[in-house]
Amino acid sequence: MTLGRIVTKLNLIAGEWLAGETEIENRNPSDLSDLVGMFAQASADQLEATLDQARVAQAEWAAYGPERKQAVLMNIGNELMSRAEELGTLLAREEGKPLAEGKGEVYRAGQFFTYYAAECLRQIGENADSVRPGVEIDVRREAVGVVAIISPWNFPTATASWKIAPALCYGNAVVWKPANITPASAVALTEIIERQDIPKGLFSLVMGSGRSIGQRLVESPKVNAISFTGSVPVGKGIASAAIQNLTKVQMEMGSKNALAVMDDADLDLAVTLALGGAFGGTGQKCTASSRLVVHAGVHDAFVEKLVAGAQAMKVGHALEDGVQMGPVVSEQQLSENLTYVDLGKSEGAELACGGQRLEMPHDGFYMSPGVFLNTNNDMRINREEMFAPLTSVIKVGSYDEALSVVNATNFGLTSGIVTQSLARATHFRRNARTGVVTVNLPTAGTDYHVPFGGRGDSSYGPREQGKAAAEFYTTVKTAYISAGTPV
Numbered sequence: 001m002t003l004g005r006i007v008t009k010l011n012l013i014a015g016e017w018l019a020g021e022t023e024i025e026n027r028n029p030s031d032l033s034d035l036v037g038m039f040a041q042a043s044a045d046q047l048e049a050t051l052d053q054a055r056v057a058q059a060e061w062a063a064y065g066p067e068r069k070q071a072v073l074m075n076i077g078n079e080l081m082s083r084a085e086e087l088g089t090l091l092a093r094e095e096g097k098p099l100a101e102g103k104g105e106v107y108r109a110g111q112f113f114t115y116y117a118a119e120c121l122r123q124i125g126e127n128a129d130s131v132r133p134g135v136e137i138d139v140r141r142e143a144v145g146v147v148a149i150i151s152p153w154n155f156p157t158a159t160a161s162w163k164i165a166p167a168l169c170y171g172n173a174v175v176w177k178p179a180n181i182t183p184a185s186a187v188a189l190t191e192i193i194e195r196q197d198i199p200k201g202l203f204s205l206v207m208g209s210g211r212s213i214g215q216r217l218v219e220s221p222k223v224n225a226i227s228f229t230g231s232v233p234v235g236k237g238i239a240s241a242a243i244q245n246l247t248k249v250q251m252e253m254g255s256k257n258a259l260a261v262m263d264d265a266d267l268d269l270a271v272t273l274a275l276g277g278a279f280g281g282t283g284q285k286c287t288a289s290s291r292l293v294v295h296a297g298v299h300d301a302f303v304e305k306l307v308a309g310a311q312a313m314k315v316g317h318a319l320e321d322g323v324q325m326g327p328v329v330s331e332q333q334l335s336e337n338l339t340y341v342d343l344g345k346s347e348g349a350e351l352a353c354g355g356q357r358l359e360m361p362h363d364g365f366y367m368s369p370g371v372f373l374n375t376n377n378d379m380r381i382n383r384e385e386m387f388a389p390l391t392s393v394i395k396v397g398s399y400d401e402a403l404s405v406v407n408a409t410n411f412g413l414t415s416g417i418v419t420q421s422l423a424r425a426t427h428f429r430r431n432a433r434t435g436v437v438t439v440n441l442p443t444a445g446t447d448y449h450v451p452f453g454g455r456g457d458s459s460y461g462p463r464e465q466g467k468a469a470a471e472f473y474t475t476v477k478t479a480y481i482s483a484g485t486p487v
């Protein structure tokens with residue numbers, strides 16, 4: 001199907017690229033006159049067909065030897081890494097993150113595949129002697145079956161890859177519903193996967209809205225496991241749909257991460273970490289530093305440097321040289337961000353800088369990085385995930401108070417401390433109630449070979465990434481073996 005010279009990108013259904021009943025257009029949030037493309041929307045019938053074929057393909061894939069699976073994942077990873085510039089440009093264009101971040105994301109996505117390529121060869125079980133004489137026990141992991149992957153727009157390639165790579169590594173079929181606002185990155189990744197030596201229909205792409213095709217997917221009894229990243233309300237809805245079929249779920253959701261800056265911190269380092277953590281990815285990260293918990297002893301000096309740093313940030317078109325912060329992803333997200341700015345002010349916070357819609361030469365969703373001062377942890381701007389280039393400073397009188405503020409949240413994904421005291425760093429590392437904790441590092445930015453996930457409302461189900469992913473993407477089988485007759 002074509003619109004002028006634009007060719008509509010299709011869904012991958014049961015191994016075939018198919019048009020949908022409808023299609024949507026996708027525009028560049030840095031420049032709304034730039035049409036990224038037209039994208040097919042999968043129909044309910046197509047979803048059923050692809051789920052059926054996925055079941056057949058999964059049995060075939062699970063029987064592939066580990067070396068054959070390893071080669072598939074390695075090829076995908078190598079191609080992503082070698083095309084990081086090209087695919088990172090596409091990603092930056094459709095999502096709005098600066099080009100360097102887009103390229104970095106695609107490269108990182110490749111590393112998830114090469115890491116799990118190696119894991120294909122490391123699937124080693126356990127054995128034991130039974131308590132019964134002459135009986136041996138073999139414990140091994142098997143694939144769960146057909147996995148639904150529902151991914152968000154903020155890391156459209158990396159988040160999908162840290163789910164798809166282990167799903168395939170451990171022998172599953174994948175039906176992927178990406179966020180409808182970032183379909184171009186999804187098609188690009190699917191094209192790479194589809195070209196590999198995999199059974200027909202092992203991997204499906206079902207673009208469409210969350211409320212229609214997404215909801216159908218999570219309600220389907222043909223799905224064995226659902227891995228989701230997104231908002232808490234949608235996560236809760238997915239969990240209640242999944243429980244009807246007793247489908248396994250893994251969910252990464254919002255957060256309200258805090259960076260604690262102590263009176264013995266290197267202030268320049270603290271400001272660099274706070275700016276990067278708060279405004280990287282336009283603040284649209286589940287690991288963003290949205291609360292800056294600052295010791296009174298350095299509060300004024302820290303705030304002065306922080307505000308100066310935020311004001312100096314270059315906001316602009318994601319593909320322009322030197323841009324440090326791109327646009328917000330959508331009109332809706334921008335309007336929610338501006339509502340939070342008004343809310344913060346009405347709660348009594350002082351907006352020291354930013355927090356405003358910006359006019360640019362290109363028509364897009366631009367906003368200046370905003371810093372709230374004189375806030376307390378009871379304010380809604382410090383309780384709710386904003387997913388905005390906004391951060392709040394909370395002044396505290398001691399380390400103990402800082403730790404208690406850091407932990408006073410329903411979420412629990414990441415937290416960090418900036419200090420030169422080993423005693424405080426150690427105490428914080430052991431007592432911060434988050435799944436990830438950092439010392440003299442940003443709250444955002446994690447590795448791919450170790451577990452990732454949070455506590456409280458941030459996560460539900462087994463951890464993602466590293467070897468921990470096996471817990472979700474496999475099921476354990478315990479075999480008892482007897483020779484049958486005495487030797």
Ligand code: NDP
Nearest residue numbers: 151152178179180209210214215230231234253254286387
């Ligand atoms: P959502 O939770 O709505 O979307 C995440 C994914 O879930 C998307 O692929 C979406 O599809 C899909 N989805 C939506 N509704 C359903 C449903 N009923 N059944 C199945 N899948 C569904 O997040 P938004 O993109 O709307 O962002 C809203 C807020 O969520 C952000 O402001 C932020 O606070 C939070 N968020 C957190 C993320 C994180 O990394 N933890 C990532 C993204 C958002 P589609 O987009 O096509 O409708």
